[in-house]
Amino acid sequence: MDASVELDRVVMRFGDFTAIEETSLAIASGEFFSFLGPSGCGKTTLLNIVSGFLTPSAGAVRIGGEAMAGVSVNRRPTAMIFQNLALFPLMTVFENIEFGLEVRGVDRKTRRATSERLLALVALEGSGPKRVTELSGGQKQRVAIARALAVEPRVLLLDEPLSALDLKLRQHMRVELKAIQRKTGITFIYITHDQGEALNMSDRVAVMSAGRIQQVADPMTLYRSPQTGFVAAFVGENNRLEAKVIDRQGERVRLDGGALGELSGRATAPTPLANGAAAALYVRPEHLRPVAPGQGLEATIEALHFEGAWVMLETRLAASGEKLRVQLGHELSRQHLEALRPGQNAHFGFDPEDAVVLPDDGGPALDEATGEVVEAGHV
Amino acid sequence: MFRQLKARFGGPLAAAILALLGIWLIVMVTLPQLQMIDYSLRPNLLPAQLGGPEDRWTLTNYVTLFNNEIHRAIFFKTLWSSVLVTLLTLAVSYPLAYYLAKLASPRQAALCLLLLIIPFWINEILRTYSWFIILAFRGPLNEVLMMLGLIERPIRFLSGDAGVMVGMVYAYILFMVFPIYNAIESLDDNQVRAARDLGAGTLRTHRRIIIPHAKPGIATGCIMTFMLAAGSYAVPALLGSPGSRWFTQIIYNWFFEGGNWNQGAAYAFLLLILCIGFMSLVMKVFKVGLGDIAK
């Protein structure tokens, strides 16, 4: 059964506001595909277009190769798990799960057998006669999954389904969701603004910003080789250093970091980096290592946060005054760590393989309150 | 309750408030009702006979209804007609309430509610008279229908049940719309979307999701409308007589034309029992408690 989902030049406008810029995307049958992006970037809107709650202003949606234009919500081979679950509070667990089957005219016996089987799948045997209001958060979550699976959708749409759960339960449910996806072979389209969730569960992730897909890649590639400044800043943590291109050989780019001297890194984007062009070098805190004085970047340690498994240093570059965050792991000896004190100077270097060079986009917009990345920079 | 009041107003003031409330309930509500029960259980006597051997409790006044064929017929007709008014009002109000609560934009809803409420600033008698004019044999409704060629001869809407139905649905629609509107309003939109997503069509979504959620509102609306309809005097008097007689008119006659207060009180209590019976039936059918309705 073909459960692929295709978006073909889809655009969504609300009045003058364009919530989704022209987007084309092919999600393979049986894939666990995530949309990752900050609040308001259009994730839910995109999901509503696939489920049929919204009709795109332009473009087409195909599921299993079939065009979905004119196919109403209740006739699409999709099922949605809502952010607030939207279980039916006046019904029992059984009735909730069997609702979709009742609609399809399945007889009582078959319905009950199906719901029993699904309750076993989500490890809730024996909870069928309970009212959904009697269940805990995690149990409700499972009922919502069972209810959606009952209608045997080809595509399951999940809108931040774990956001209401506490951390422990969230991590547990991640594993379960992934297991259910593997067992059923259904295409999962998963929305989240939690990058841990997206990287952890997905086959591929689309990172979105302001109605535009920034990059689609498997989690490893996304982390290792971000193709836009937004992805570099939004996924994981990154230090951003501005520089000018000296020259480029294959992937390797040599940069003139001004006061910082010569830097080099790896080009990941298909966009050309002309000699002399403004560029940004991204290097992750965990890729920085202490090096002997005279090498690497000299920085003053301003603060030190002990996190158990690692130490996060907040430093300021001696040459340019820019901030540089450095994460040092357990491989450093204790003496070495103890030598790092606020106010001291240290030198940090990195392997050019671990640094990413992208055209300068002016830097991403940050949320003033939280410092989180909310929107891509504009070239 | 005393503790809450005490916390807010202090002991003496709380006691005073409760005492006033108690006096009001006893003197203004309970005692007059007890007096009426007492009336209804005594025969109608001349002043000279009061306190005499015949002045004792009996159920004769209540039995009258069951022996008087015409009164009995009117009693049951009032019951059925009120049920019908309730159902008609429900049929009109539910879609309206749903539209107001879920489909209309805030502006549309506000406008619609205003249009619904404005007529209620006008006295019930006047409102009913305006229907009297509209529905008259040579009135505008018949004119329009004839002009459109829908009917050949004017229809006699008034002095019959049709006029009463129209008048009552109109008079009590707000009492049905508001409780249902409130109930539907509180329904999470995602419930409806989830039902549709699972394949349910419009009818099933209403039957399985929206109506069950709105049940307390529907029950409240039905009870209020029924009580108002069964106890209505002005509408049947203006739009129904002489063809359609209402039980309230008979009670009125006992009190003010027959001068038989005892008989009138007994009939009034029978109407009250009817209403309470209907209310309990509705609550049972809808499986809602008094608490749900009071909400």
Ligand SMILES: Nc1ncnc2c1ncn2[C@@H]1O[C@H](COP(=O)(O)OP(=O)(O)OP(=O)(O)O)[C@@H](O)[C@H]1O
């Ligand atoms: N019906 C609508 N009318 C007008 N604007 C809308 C509508 N629905 C969404 N938008 C706008 O489209 C943008 C994207 O909304 P959407 O709900 O898709 O965001 P999201 O990525 O799901 O965010 P969140 O993570 O907060 O749920 C927002 O700016 C929102 O205000």
Ligand SMILES: [Mg+2]
């Ligand atoms: Mg959303």
